Each structure stands twice: as C-alpha cells, then as structure tokens.
Amino acid sequence: MSNYSNREFSEFEKDVFYDVIFSRRDVRQNFIVKKIEDNTLLRILKAAHHAPSVGFSQPWNFILIKNRTIRERIKESFLKERIRSIDLLNDEERQKKYLDLKLEGILESDINICVTYDHKRFGPFVIGRMTIKDAGIYSVCCAIQNLWLASRVEGIGVGWVSILNNEEIVKTLNLPDDVKPIAYLCLGYVEQFNDSPDLEKKNWLNRLSLKDVIFFERWDDKINDNWKNLQYLLS
Amino acid sequence: MSNYSNREFSEFEKDVFYDVIFSRRDVRQNFIVKKIEDNTLLRILKAAHHAPSVGFSQPWNFILIKNRTIRERIKESFLKERIRSIDLLNDEERQKKYLDLKLEGILESDINICVTYDHKRFGPFVIGRMTIKDAGIYSVCCAIQNLWLASRVEGIGVGWVSILNNEEIVKTLNLPDDVKPIAYLCLGYVEQFNDSPDLEKKNWLNRLSLKDVIFFERWDDKINDNWKNLQYLLS
Numbered sequence: 001m002s003n004y005s006n007r008e009f010s011e012f013e014k015d016v017f018y019d020v021i022f023s024r025r026d027v028r029q030n031f032i033v034k035k036i037e038d039n040t041l042l043r044i045l046k047a048a049h050h051a052p053s054v055g056f057s058q059p060w061n062f063i064l065i066k067n068r069t070i071r072e073r074i075k076e077s078f079l080k081e082r083i084r085s086i087d088l089l090n091d092e093e094r095q096k097k098y099l100d101l102k103l104e105g106i107l108e109s110d111i112n113i114c115v116t117y118d119h120k121r122f123g124p125f126v127i128g129r130m131t132i133k134d135a136g137i138y139s140v141c142c143a144i145q146n147l148w149l150a151s152r153v154e155g156i157g158v159g160w161v162s163i164l165n166n167e168e169i170v171k172t173l174n175l176p177d178d179v180k181p182i183a184y185l186c187l188g189y190v191e192q193f194n195d196s197p198d199l200e201k202k203n204w205l206n207r208l209s210l211k212d213v214i215f216f217e218r219w220d221d222k223i224n225d226n227w228k229n230l231q232y233l234l235s
Numbered sequence: 236m237s238n239y240s241n242r243e244f245s246e247f248e249k250d251v252f253y254d255v256i257f258s259r260r261d262v263r264q265n266f267i268v269k270k271i272e273d274n275t276l277l278r279i280l281k282a283a284h285h286a287p288s289v290g291f292s293q294p295w296n297f298i299l300i301k302n303r304t305i306r307e308r309i310k311e312s313f314l315k316e317r318i319r320s321i322d323l324l325n326d327e328e329r330q331k332k333y334l335d336l337k338l339e340g341i342l343e344s345d346i347n348i349c350v351t352y353d354h355k356r357f358g359p360f361v362i363g364r365m366t367i368k369d370a371g372i373y374s375v376c377c378a379i380q381n382l383w384l385a386s387r388v389e390g391i392g393v394g395w396v397s398i399l400n401n402e403e404i405v406k407t408l409n410l411p412d413d414v415k416p417i418a419y420l421c422l423g424y425v426e427q428f429n430d431s432p433d434l435e436k437k438n439w440l441n442r443l444s445l446k447d448v449i450f451f452e453r454w455d456d457k458i459n460d461n462w463k464n465l466q467y468l469l470s
Contacts, residue, residue, distance in 0.1 A: 004258035005427045009388045013251045014278075016244070017388045020252055021282045021381060023239035038465045042445070043249075047256045049445050052383065054397055056434035058443050063450045066461045070452060081366045088365055103362070116454075122440055127338070128397035130323055131316045134372070135397045138417065141376030142383070146256060148287065149384070153244045153252045162289055162363035162370045174453045182373065192240045199291035205357055208293050210277075210284050215298045217305060218409045219351075226301045230273045 020153050023193055027157030031108040031188040040154050041111075044187075047150035048115075053139035055127030059119065060140045062147075063173055065112040070172055074184065075106045077168040078161060085163060097204065104161040109188035114173055115144055117180045140182045147185070157190040210234060255388050258428055262392030266343040266423040275389050276346075279422075282385035283350075288374035290362030294354065295375045297382075298408055300347040305407055309419065310341045312403040313396060320398060332439065339396040344423035349408055350379050352415045375417045382420070392425040445469060 009017070045062055053059060065071060082103065089095045106112060117140045129135045144160075151158045161184045169181040199205055211234040216224035223231065244252070280297055288294060300306060317338065324330045341347060352375045364370045379395075386393045396419045404416045434440055446469040451459035458466065 003430070004254070005430050007254055007258045007428070008390060009251070009255070014388050016248045016251045017255055017385070018278070018282065019239070019242055020244070021285055021385065023242045024285075024287070026287050038468055041465065042468055043253070045449065046445055047253065049443075049448060050256055050259075051380065052259070052261050052395065054395075056432055056440045056442075058448065061448050061450060061454075063452070063454060064462060064465070065452055067452045085362070085365050089360055094360075098362070101362075125324055125329075127320070127333070127336075127434070127439070128395075130320050131399060132397040132401065137369070137372075138376045138379070141373045142380040144373070145286065145377040145380035146384075148377070149381075150252070150256065153249050155243060160287065160289075160363075162367040164366060166367065174455070176454065179454065193242070195238070195240050197291055199362070204362070205291045207291075208284075210281055213284060213293070213296050214280065215296060217298070217300055217302045219296075219298060219411065219414065220409070227299060230276065230299070233273055233277055 020149050024149055024152040025157065025193045026159055026197060027190055027193070028105050028159045028198065029102045030191040031105050031157065032191055034110070034189040036110050036156060036187060036189070044147055044150040044154060048143040048147035051139065051143035051146045054129050054135035055122070057122045057126045057129070057136060057139065059117050059121045059136045060143045061116045061118060061179070063114040063116065065114065071106050071112055073172045074112070074164065074169065077165045078104050078106060078163055081163045081165055097202070101198070101202065101204070103163055105159050105186045105188065106161065109159070109186035111187050113185045113187060114169060114181055115140060115183040115185065116175060117182050118178060120178045137182060144183050151187060155189060156187055157193065159186040160184070161186060255384050259384055259387040260392065260428045261394055261432060262425055262428070263340050263394045263433065264337045265426040266340050266392065267426055269345070269424040271345050271391060271422060271424070279382055279385040279389060283378040283382035286374065286378035286381045289364050289370035290357070292357045292361045292364070292371060292374065294352050294356045294371045295378045296351045296353060296414070298349040298351065300349065306341050306347055308407045309347070309399065309404065312400045313339050313341065313398055316398045316400055332437070336433070336437065338398055340394050340421045340423065341396065344394070344421035346422050348420045348422060349404060349416055350375060350418040350420065351410060352417050353413060355413045372417060379418050386422060390424060391422055392428065394421045395419070396421060
C-alpha cells in the first residue's frame with residue numbers, strides 16, 4: 001500500500017478524478033444482465049467504509065440484497081408512493097411528465113444495497129455529535145457518495161430510490177428501532193451512462209450555474225472585495 | 236470535454252481514484268501559509284456542484300469565508316461548545332484525552348466554507364423528497380464529500396468542524412429562516428496528510444473491520460447462501 005501522507009496527484013491524475021465526478025450518474029434504466037463480481041463489490045464497499053465520520057463513529061451498515069421476494073416488496077412500496085406523489089402535483093402537464101419518468105431499477109439491477117445509520121454506535125458520547133445532532137447521518141451520506149463514485153470507476157451504475165416508505169423498509173429488512181434507513185440503492189452494469197442527468201435531459205429542471213450557488217463571506221453577498229478575482233472567473 | 240457516457244477507467248485509473256479515497260483525511264492541524272488559487276477553488280466547487288441531488292434540486296450553497304472577524308466569532312462558538320462537551324464526558328481519563336485533541340483549524344486554514352441547505356429551492360414538489368423528507372439534506376452531504384475528495388486531489392486539507400452552535404452560524408452568516416447550515420469546513424494546504432485518522436492514531440476509537448458493517452439480505456444476517464463467496468472474502 002502506498003504511503004498516503006505524501007501522495008500527490010499529477011495533472012493527469014487530477015483529470016482522472018474529475019472524470020469520475022462528472023461522469024457519475026443517478027441510474028434508473030439501461031441496466032444489463034451482468035453479475036457484479038464479489039471482489040469488485042468489496043472494493044466499492046471498502047471505499048464507502050473509508051468515508052469521514054463524525055468523531056470517527058463509522059455509524060453505517062450496508063445490507064446487500066439479492067433476494068427476489070425482498071426486492072418485490074420494496075418495489076411495491078415504490079409503486080404505492082409514486083401514485084401518492086402524483087396526487088401532490090396539481091399541474092396536469094407536470095403529472096404527465098412525471099409519469100413518463102423511469103425512477104427506479106429495483107428488480108432490473110444486479111443488487112440492491114440499503115445503507116443505514118446506527119446512532120448507538122460508539123455512543124452516546126460521539127465527538128462533534130453532541131452539538132450537531134444529525135452529524136452521524138451526514139457521515140452516512142458521505143459514505144454513500146464514496147460508494148457511488150467507486151461504482152462509477154468500476155463501470156457500475158447506481159440509482160438512489162427515494163420514492164419509498166421508510167417504515168416499509170424497516171419492516172422488510174428487519175431493522176431495529178435504533179437504526180434508520182438512509183438510502184436504498186440499486187447497483188448494476190449499464191449499457192451506457194448518460195451524458196447528463198435524466199431530469200435535466202427531460203427538461204424537468206435545469207442545472208444551476210455555479211455562480212448561483214456561491215456567496216462571499218455572508219448569505220446573499222455576491223460582491224465582496226475579498227473575492228474580486230473569483231467573481232470575475234465566475235462571471 | 237470528454238464523452239462521459241463511454242468513459243471507462245483502466246486499472247491504473249481505478250488505483251488513482253482509490254488513492255484519493257484512502258488518502259483523504261479530516262484535517263485540523265498542520266495547515267501551512269499558502270494561498271489556495273482561485274482556479275483551484277473553482278475546480279473544487281464545481282466538483283461539489285456536480286454531486287447527485289434528490290429530484291435534481293441542487294439545494295446547496297457555498298459561503299466562502301476569508302473575513303477574520305467572522306472566523307473569530309465562529310471560533311468563539313467552538314470554544315464555548317467544546318467546554319460544554321467536556322462536561323458530558325464523565326470519565327476523567329476520557330476528558331483529558333479529549334482536551335488533548337486538536338479539533339479545528341478555523342483561523343489557521345486559508346479559507347472557511349459554510350455549506351447550507353435551502354429546502355425551498357425548486358420546491359415544494361421535489362421528486363423523491365415528498366416521501367423521504369430529509370433527502371435534500373442527504374444531497375448536500377454528497378456535495379460535501381465531492382468537495383472533500385476534490386480538495387485532496389488538489390493537495391488541500393479539509394476539516395469539518397461540528398463542535399459549533401448552529402444558531403451562532405445562522406446569526407453570523409446572516410442565513411435566512413429557510414436555510415440550514417450543514418457543514419462548516421476549513422480548507423488549506425497542509426505540511427502532510429496523516430496516514431490514518433487522528434482519532435484512530437490517538438486511540439480514541441478504532442476502525443471497524445469491513446465485515447462488521449455488512450449484512451446480507453436483512454439486518455443482522457451474517458450468513459446467507461446468496462453471499463457465500465463474499466462472506467469468505469470478508470473473513
């Protein structure tokens with residue numbers, strides 16, 4: 001194993017990393033029938049497990065799911081919640097567009113992974129979590145993003161299904177009271193990764209420009225002497 | 236820009252990516268006096284902005300902070316909350332250890348970034364957030380992890396300070412009612428990145444083995460016919 005403390009990345013290596021970032025997609029279709037090898041899955045899970053965590057609490061678990069019956073129950077929950085969601089859209093045009101969207105690949109993907117948060121792990125005193133209560137959940141999300149990027153580098157698509165009822169997930173996967181499901185993920189090889197997010201492609205929403213999400217020194221401050229050059233680069 | 240849909244990563248490129256994952260650290264010390272160039276910062280922020288988000292809602296903002304007065308106010312909040320935390324540790328040995336830990340680099344780092352969550356963005360109907368209420372916050376955390384990894388690839392350390400009072404952050408940065416601070420980050424070049432997390436090095440907690448955080452099909456299931464080979468690889 002390399003000596004990480006001195007690891008520097010060349011311009012070429014930086015480009016490789018940014019290619020992973022920009023080519024990662026939330027995948028809900030075009031899964032192909034191809035098994036994910038166990039060694040590949042282990043590399044992905046190891047990357048997830050090396051996420052940062054508040055007070056080094058590592059509060060995540062990964063439930064790996066192949067079982068068809070379990071997946072069918074989760075899919076049922078999706079179908080129920082999807083219909084409930086349609087009712088919340090009052091605009092008919094929007095409803096139609098919503099119905100056209102393919103929003104999950106629970107059964108077509110090779111495996112499903114439920115990522116959970118265990119707030120009792122190493123607790124009750126966890127450094128940094130006494131002040132920011134949800135920091136443990138934030139850690140789990142960082143692990144999910146590591147998993148997502150590692151999957152992309154391995155050529156595997158990931159779709160995060162959040163049109164689900166958490167109570168159904170708890171029951172189906174037998175989660176204890178202290179454990180909260182954070183993500184339900186579908187993993188599998190795909191025909192190809194799209195060049196842009198599905199919801200952008202289908203004109204559901206547009207990508208914001210970077211300058212729209214950046215402020216200087218305080219909320220809403222778009223012009224600040226400390227940041228003149230950056231403002232110029234953003235404009 | 237490369238064609239992302241067909242981007243495949245070679246074995247060498249995979250190793251580069253995993254090196255980023257495993258060499259990333261939560262940095263609270265050894266910051267050096269060296270300015271982060273604006274172009275570098277932009278690459279990092281662009282990586283963050285390309286995180287996945289529920290319903291493509293992109294609910295994040297990045298407040299870039301150099302101002303000394305603001306940083307001093309945040310540091311004051313840290314100092315207050317740190318003392319409050321000590322009182323929560325009843326074990327004297329543990330208290331001593333806690334006091335020895337360097338837990339933030341608010342003033343020594345080159346810049347601070349507060350990452351926030353705006354639940355009104357593109358709302359109220361956001362796909363996937365009608366069922367999982369906190370999914371927007373999860374998206375912000377994915378963006379933070381992108382930012383963290385991109386910083387590492389650029390040779391820049393990031394420390395997430397969560398011993399803070401969120402109300403103080405809201406007041407100091409002038410956040411509106413609908414906006415929630417998720418992370419307060421300190422960024423700067425460092426002498427070196429440690430080989431392992433500070434809290435592991437100082438024997439505060441150990442890293443769990445990967446097999447401890449993996450279940451098969453259901454919670455607590457460690458032995459399952461579907462997963463025999465993976466179990467063997469993990470053991």
